[in-house]
Amino acid sequence: MKIVGIIPARYASTRFPGKPLADIAGKSMIQRVYEQAEKSKSLSDVIVATDDVRIEKHVTAFGGKAIMTKESHQSGTDRCFEAMQKFSASADIIINIQGDEPFIHPEQIDLTASCFDSDDVQIATLVKKIYSNEELLNFNTPKVVLNNSGDAVYFSRQTIPHLRGKVLAQWLNYHTFYKHIGIYAYTAKILAEITELKQSSLELAEGLEQLRWIQNGYKIKTKITDFESIAVDVPDDLKKLTIFL
Numbered sequence: 001m002k003i004v005g006i007i008p009a010r011y012a013s014t015r016f017p018g019k020p021l022a023d024i025a026g027k028s029m030i031q032r033v034y035e036q037a038e039k040s041k042s043l044s045d046v047i048v049a050t051d052d053v054r055i056e057k058h059v060t061a062f063g064g065k066a067i068m069t070k071e072s073h074q075s076g077t078d079r080c081f082e083a084m085q086k087f088s089a090s091a092d093i094i095i096n097i098q099g100d101e102p103f104i105h106p107e108q109i110d111l112t113a114s115c116f117d118s119d120d121v122q123i124a125t126l127v128k129k130i131y132s133n134e135e136l137l138n139f140n141t142p143k144v145v146l147n148n149s150g151d152a153v154y155f156s157r158q159t160i161p162h163l164r165g166k167v168l169a170q171w172l173n174y175h176t177f178y179k180h181i182g183i184y185a186y187t188a189k190i191l192a193e194i195t196e197l198k199q200s201s202l203e204l205a206e207g208l209e210q211l212r213w214i215q216n217g218y219k220i221k222t223k224i225t226d227f228e229s230i231a232v233d234v235p236d237d238l239k240k241l242t243i244f245l
Helices: 029-038 053-061 076-087 106-117 168-173 188-194 201-206 210-215 235-244
Strands: 003-009 045-050 066-068 093-096 123-129 143-146 152-156 178-187 220-224
Touching: 003 029, 003 076, 003 106, 029 045, 029 053, 029 106, 045 053, 045 076, 053 066, 066 076, 076 093, 076 188, 093 106, 093 188, 106 123, 106 178, 106 220, 123 210, 152 210, 152 220, 178 188, 201 210, 210 220
Parallel strands: 003 045, 003 093, 045 066, 123 220
Antiparallel strands: 093 178, 123 178, 143 152, 143 178
8 A cells, every 4th residue: 555645845834934944943834744754664655745846845855755736725625636747646645744843753654544443534633632721722733522432523622522510620631632633645546526616604714724624524533642843833833842952
């Protein structure tokens, strides 16, 4: 089975323009993501899918592989599909690796890939147990409800499920809550299908692309990771990375 890791990397960002090229202790963010992805035991290849020639040139300069994609893509999923068509049309599985997590654990990539040991898996992602009320109540931390088979039932920025009759500050004492870890994997066939879907009402309501897939009947398999990864959304987030350096 051929599994390819694709790292979508846009230059334009409202909150952090040029983010992929941001310096982190002597290496760019995109180089650090790329090098972590290359440590994965599951990937046949790694490629950066970008819309900016500055990123393309930078990636090739440090010895990585990059491909130019359209500026008009609305999501990393769409960018991954174009990159797959141009670079690796023979891939069986595509793993969409977030370009703003410079210290992603290779084990997380391998764990995501392991979801496809079953032939009926369409889409896969990771979740992590929530341990603090700060995360539990943070609208910027999407939560996930799982069924008994480990499939995602729903994602929300709200705290779900609601625990009726329990004091909010004590919810973690009564239920196991999960947050979403933003890595996705798809079979090549499913990736082609979901890029044709229109935005759904649930996606528009929550601002979460994965709800489009669930609303259209696709199943998202999850596995639980114990690793914590830090995403960089704004320049100040770079300060959080000192624990890895």
